[in-house]
Amino acid sequence: MKLIGKKKVDENEYIAVTPNDSKYVIRNPFSIDLKINGHKKDIKIFENEEGFTFIEFRNKKYLAEITDKTQNKYTVLLNGVSYSFTIESPISYRRRKYLQKYKQANKIEMITAPMPGKIMELLVEESSSVKEGESILILEAMKMQNEIISQVSGKVKKINVKPGDTVTKDDVLMEIER
Amino acid sequence: MKIKSLLIANRGEIAVRINETAKKMGIKTYGIKTSKEPNALYLRLVDDVIVFAESMDEIPEFLDIERIIDAARVHKVNAIHPGYGFLAENPYFARRCEEENIIFIGPSASAIYKMGNKTIAKQIAQKYKIPLLQGSQGSVKNVMEAADIASKIGYPVILKAAAGGGGRGMRIVEKASSLEKMFRLATSEAEKAFDDSSVFIEKYVRNPRHIEFQIIGDRFGNYIHLGERECSIQRKHQKLIEESPSIALDEKLRKEMGAAATLIAKAVNYYSAGTVEFLLDADRHFFFMEMNTRIQVEHPVTEMVSGVDLIELQIKIAEGQELTLKQQDIKLTGWAIECRVNAEDVQAGFSPNQGIIEKISYPRGKNIRVDSGVTDYSVITPYFDSMVAKLIVHAETRDKAISATSAALRKFWIRGIKTTIPFCQAVMNHKKFKKGDFNTSFIEKEMGKLFFNDAEDEMLAAYVAAFDFAAELETNRTTKPDFERGKNISPWVLNKRLKSL
Numbered sequence: 001m002k003l004i005g006k007k008k009v010d011e012n013e014y015i016a017v018t019p020n021d022s023k024y025v026i027r028n029p030f031s032i033d034l035k036i037n038g039h040k041k042d043i044k045i046f047e048n049e050e051g052f053t054f055i056e057f058r059n060k061k062y063l064a065e066i067t068d069k070t071q072n073k074y075t076v077l078l079n080g081v082s083y084s085f086t087i088e089s090p091i092s093y094r095r096r097k098y099l100q101k102y103k104q105a106n107k108i109e110m111i112t113a114p115m116p117g118k119i120m121e122l123l124v125e126e127s128s129s130v131k132e133g134e135s136i137l138i139l140e141a142m143k144m145q146n147e148i149i150s151q152v153s154g155k156v157k158k159i160n161v162k163p164g165d166t167v168t169k170d171d172v173l174m175e176i177e178r
Numbered sequence: 179m180k181i182k183s184l185l186i187a188n189r190g191e192i193a194v195r196i197n198e199t200a201k202k203m204g205i206k207t208y209g210i211k212t213s214k215e216p217n218a219l220y221l222r223l224v225d226d227v228i229v230f231a232e233s234m235d236e237i238p239e240f241l242d243i244e245r246i247i248d249a250a251r252v253h254k255v256n257a258i259h260p261g262y263g264f265l266a267e268n269p270y271f272a273r274r275c276e277e278e279n280i281i282f283i284g285p286s287a288s289a290i291y292k293m294g295n296k297t298i299a300k301q302i303a304q305k306y307k308i309p310l311l312q313g314s315q316g317s318v319k320n321v322m323e324a325a326d327i328a329s330k331i332g333y334p335v336i337l338k339a340a341a342g343g344g345g346r347g348m349r350i351v352e353k354a355s356s357l358e359k360m361f362r363l364a365t366s367e368a369e370k371a372f373d374d375s376s377v378f379i380e381k382y383v384r385n386p387r388h389i390e391f392q393i394i395g396d397r398f399g400n401y402i403h404l405g406e407r408e409c410s411i412q413r414k415h416q417k418l419i420e421e422s423p424s425i426a427l428d429e430k431l432r433k434e435m436g437a438a439a440t441l442i443a444k445a446v447n448y449y450s451a452g453t454v455e456f457l458l459d460a461d462r463h464f465f466f467m468e469m470n471t472r473i474q475v476e477h478p479v480t481e482m483v484s485g486v487d488l489i490e491l492q493i494k495i496a497e498g499q500e501l502t503l504k505q506q507d508i509k510l511t512g513w514a515i516e517c518r519v520n521a522e523d524v525q526a527g528f529s530p531n532q533g534i535i536e537k538i539s540y541p542r543g544k545n546i547r548v549d550s551g552v553t554d555y556s557v558i559t560p561y562f563d564s565m566v567a568k569l570i571v572h573a574e575t576r577d578k579a580i581s582a583t584s585a586a587l588r589k590f591w592i593r594g595i596k597t598t599i600p601f602c603q604a605v606m607n608h609k610k611f612k613k614g615d616f617n618t619s620f621i622e623k624e625m626g627k628l629f630f631n632d633a634e635d636e637m638l639a640a641y642v643a644a645f646d647f648a649a650e651l652e653t654n655r656t657t658k659p660d661f662e663r664g665k666n667i668s669p670w671v672l673n674k675r676l677k678s679l
Contacts, residue, residue: 012648014644014647014648016640016641016643016644018636018640024636024637024640024641024644026640026641026644026645029641029644029645029648029649030645030648030649034641036637036640036641037637041641043638043641045642045645050537050539050591051537051593052537052539052591052593055638055641055642057634057638061588062635062638063591064638064639064642065593066642066643066646067596069646072647074643074646074647076639076640076642076643077596078631078635078638078639078642079588079599079600079603079630079631079635080592080596080597080599080600080603080629081525081600081629081630081631081635082523082525082596083635083636083639083640083643085639085640085643085644087643087644087647114526114527114529115526115527115529115530116529116530116532116560120366138363140370141529141530142530142563142564143346143367143370143371144346144367144414145363145366145367145370169526169529
């Protein structure tokens with residue numbers, strides 16, 4: 001234990017923060033004294049002879065895989081379902097909270113490609129205004145034509161694609177100013 | 179004529195499936211190797227591989243009729259099995275095979291043509307007094323004509339590509355004001371997918387069940403059906419889960435629909451295996467939709483309940499053998515469910531999830547069948563459809579089949595890509611699905627969450643992430659930088675390293 005300011009900081013404590021800001025406080029991840037959110041948990045991690053990693057909890061087995069990891073940002077696949085977390089130490093978690101207060105609300109909405117495909121048609125032009133739920137372009141993927149819908153109301157600031165372009169997943173197609 | 183060698187003009191799990199039966203029958207099999215998928219599983223299983231090294235022109239390999247015919251000629255192959263998709267329902271391909279004295283494993287070119295053209299198919303059904311949905315007589319020329327018919331039969335209506343299938347070129351129009359836009363989308367999609375922009379219009383039945391009958395005919399006028407398949411669990415007209423039999427049918431309705439299905443087959447002198455699709459409305463009226471003149475993706479559920487090998491029958495009928503099975507010989511036992519395991523990210527709107535399968539392991543059991551087109555290190559490419567495997571489970575009753583499927587899904591392990599397994603699990607655990615109370619709008623209307631997880635799953639995932647993070651902190655203190663950023667190291671290995679410090 002170290003003392004920082006007046007609060008005790010536990011070096012064996014990690015905080016997993018979800019995208020919607022709920023948190024899991026994990027203490028002693030390597031020990032049988034494992035506690036999550038203050039409750040003692042009996043969780044085992046093991047690997048089988050085929051090389052799959054499993055979690056065992058309450059006599060149930062879960063297939064686990066870390067699919068993405070950049071610094072402290074994790075995506076974990078558990079029984080085929082993805083979960084994203086940012087892992088913080090008690091100190092970095094406090095800094096995060098502090099910074100969040102000063103973060104400005106983002107005014108530009110990036111419309112990204114939900115899947116790889118080809119741009120078939122643009123339904124809006126630059127500087128035209130769009131309403132939430134309005135179709136803004138048609139993306140062909142796996143021979144299906146998909147309407148891409150604006151999640152926000154605002155003005156089209158920039159269009160990054162033109163009909164015939166091939167895009168990959170998460171490419172920014174358009175920027176819309178709220 | 180006895181078939182001694184067979185070219186499989188397809189890929190993926192269906193190529194594997196056809197190869198298996200053909201080999202069992204002592205037939206030499208040929209597979210087509212493309213540059214898009216040079217290490218595909220089916221290529222390791224076939225007896226001989228024909229290499230289509232470079233794409234010679236714009237036509238994709240499995241659609242290149244002359245190239246396939248040429249390959250068959252050069253290798254003196256007796257027969258071609260087209261599988262499903264690609265050239266399976268291309269009458270011109272069947273005709274070219276006939277001309278070259280190559281046996282096409284499927285029906286005659288004329289039967290494919292008649293049933294493939296929905297306008298002609300509907301005329302035939304009408305002639306034989308099979309119930310049909312109201313709609314246009316043939317394809318509609320323009321939006322004006324479409325609007326005219328739509329107002330006559332009443333909204334909602336559905337626009338369908340005349341040459342279509344698999345949900346492509348299909349649009350539902352709820353009101354007159356959106357007809358123009360939908361008409362444009364449907365025709366351009368039809369043009370893209372089938373090289374034929376013509377669409378027809380018909381009354382749209384809200385929330386129907388999709389029921390299809392497996393039929394088989396030979397060249398001697400014998401026809402039987404192998405019962406129905408319920409394929410109502412679909413998303414954007416793409417089937418995801420199928421079962422046989424259907425909980426919506428009783429013996430009487432099964433007989434009636436089975437008779438209608440065989441009548442359609444007879445009308446076009448159909449031989450080989452085929453599927454007649456019906457819509458069943460809430461009042462249990464059925465309507466003829468279309469006939470698929472090929473083996474279907476979901477054929478295994480029929481095989482499980484009937485004990486019949488459909489590919490074997492297709493080959494025997496193609497050889498000119500007479501169908502020895504009679505309708506009364508067909509005993510359907512138990513219940514079978516098929517789950518399609520697609521490389522799709524359910525949490526991102528079922529978007530294709532390309533990548534490499536690092537490791538795959540299947541559930542095992544007496545009543546479990548897995549038809550897979552992949553193995554360890556298989557690459558999921560953007561060139562082909564996203565299906566990687568099918569899980570088929572057979573049990574005595576529907577309830578037992580559902581719980582056995584759910585258990586099997588938990589033992590279906592894949593690392594490297596995301597699949598539709600959590601979706602299938604969610605369906606198996608859905609109250610209304612278990613009760614049998616569902617229709618084609620099930621996914622849209624009844625499923626809030628499209629994947630299955632328990633309340634504590636997120637916590638367990640958080641633990642995995644925290645464990646890895648903590649383990650990495652420990653190793654960073656003592657070892658060199660980890661250039662793989664920990665991605666390829668399992669928590670287990672890290673754990674071991676920690677212990678050995």
